[in-house]
Amino acid sequence: MSIKTVQVITLGCSKNTVDTEHLLAQLPEDRFRVLPEDSAEYADFLLVNTCGFIGDAKEESVNTVLAAAQRKREGGAGKLYVFGCLSQRYGSELPSLIPEVDSWFGARELDPVVKALGAQPSEALRTHRRIGTNVPYAYLKISEGCDRRCSYCAIPYIRGAHRSVPVEKLVEEASLLAAGGVKELILIAQDTTYYGLDIYRRRALAELLRALSAVDGIERLRLHYSYPEGFPEDVLQEMAVNPKVCKYLDIPLQHISDKVLQNMHRGVDGAWTRQLIRRLRNEIPGLVLRTTVIVGHPGEGPEEFGELLDFVREARFERLGAFKYSEEEGTWGAANLKDDVPEEEKQRRYDALMSLQAGISAAFNDSRIGRIERVLIDEAVDGRLIARSQYESPEVDGEIIVSCPQGFDPNSIVGRFADVRITSATDYDLLAELV
Numbered sequence: 001m002s003i004k005t006v007q008v009i010t011l012g013c014s015k016n017t018v019d020t021e022h023l024l025a026q027l028p029e030d031r032f033r034v035l036p037e038d039s040a041e042y043a044d045f046l047l048v049n050t051c052g053f054i055g056d057a058k059e060e061s062v063n064t065v066l067a068a069a070q071r072k073r074e075g076g077a078g079k080l081y082v083f084g085c086l087s088q089r090y091g092s093e094l095p096s097l098i099p100e101v102d103s104w105f106g107a108r109e110l111d112p113v114v115k116a117l118g119a120q121p122s123e124a125l126r127t128h129r130r131i132g133t134n135v136p137y138a139y140l141k142i143s144e145g146c147d148r149r150c151s152y153c154a155i156p157y158i159r160g161a162h163r164s165v166p167v168e169k170l171v172e173e174a175s176l177l178a179a180g181g182v183k184e185l186i187l188i189a190q191d192t193t194y195y196g197l198d199i200y201r202r203r204a205l206a207e208l209l210r211a212l213s214a215v216d217g218i219e220r221l222r223l224h225y226s227y228p229e230g231f232p233e234d235v236l237q238e239m240a241v242n243p244k245v246c247k248y249l250d251i252p253l254q255h256i257s258d259k260v261l262q263n264m265h266r267g268v269d270g271a272w273t274r275q276l277i278r279r280l281r282n283e284i285p286g287l288v289l290r291t292t293v294i295v296g297h298p299g300e301g302p303e304e305f306g307e308l309l310d311f312v313r314e315a316r317f318e319r320l321g322a323f324k325y326s327e328e329e330g331t332w333g334a335a336n337l338k339d340d341v342p343e344e345e346k347q348r349r350y351d352a353l354m355s356l357q358a359g360i361s362a363a364f365n366d367s368r369i370g371r372i373e374r375v376l377i378d379e380a381v382d383g384r385l386i387a388r389s390q391y392e393s394p395e396v397d398g399e400i401i402v403s404c405p406q407g408f409d410p411n412s413i414v415g416r417f418a419d420v421r422i423t424s425a426t427d428y429d430l431l432a433e434l435v
Helices: 014-025 055-073 085-090 111-116 155-159 167-179 205-213 233-241 258-264 270-283 302-315 332-336 343-366
Strands: 004-010 032-034 043-050 077-084 137-141 184-188 220-223 245-250 288-295 319-324 372-381 384-388 400-403 417-425 430-434
Touching: 004 014, 014 043, 014 137, 014 184, 043 055, 043 085, 055 077, 055 085, 077 085, 077 111, 085 155, 137 167, 167 205, 184 205, 205 220, 205 233, 233 245, 233 270, 258 270, 258 302, 270 288, 270 302, 288 302, 288 343, 302 343, 319 343, 343 417, 372 400, 384 417, 400 417
Parallel strands: 004 032, 004 043, 043 077, 137 184, 184 220, 220 245, 245 288, 288 319, 400 430
Antiparallel strands: 372 384, 372 417, 384 400, 417 430
């Protein structure tokens, strides 16, 4: 039996990356050879894992599928399959628009994709992953879907209701990742703090952190996508005392104005949000906070945007990302709120916010000059090391770029921890030297 080549182009968030890695783990290595994502080699099966979250992401997904269809027409691929969020949302419309695609699959189940490739899904491989890079970190998706109904978000419509992965399955997956050299796990979900409510009838994130901390080889745990409403007290305590849990928290707040938060259906107000930030700072000394906000949401006038700027100045988030509101079909906002902020005004607000944040980020980085920090070495590039401390998450935050002594082989410590001294800083990146 000839070995078939498979190539997957993965778009969107880290949750899609995990889906692709689980999918590839289901393919027997004696029957399938996985091509790198950027390979131009002929692929018997070319797959695109799409994102359909917001307008820009949908446009990128459509353009990538069109490029894949062109490649197939030119003889660069045999079968073309598309799965993920975009095809989940528009599965009834897209086939007639891009007929070169042989099959469209949704985002909620990977088994039909595995079967289309000619493999048989294996229950024993559910916790296995085939990771395409050699970096010493991996994302761990602890749940799927979401029960919340934020006005701007189509995830419940695309991914369905919240479903937690049992602790024992996650521990097994973490153990396999650790055996493959992974040292840092980044816990992700639509809402990590909601973990456990469906299967254990309680918020069980702190218990999960303790269980993962006991996995041999895992030295760092990092929390992303923590919803502010109902933030568990025991998670605060675990972050404060557990040396394996990074003093880093990604907590998307989206806004501070009571009016906008109400329009967003966030379940909290500005006063409650400010109180939560104070608690986080007080109970977890040295905590680095990352948040995301939306500008131009319906109801955000100049006054509400000014309040958001004041809040960012006050809270001084070490990390912050922003999005411009886009009206998405299938959401409460699209059905009930008028998108009343012009696009050019959204861009102006976005630019003003990110300019403010650049100064805050630069001040935080400057405060670290001269410090010795423990970093994880992700890779070696052009004779220098690319590293992260507990205060940097991959792909979304800056990096620590470490110079090496003359004659030192940087590849010798990739995937390991090292102590470095911070020597200088830019707005988002840091320069350092090995200690």
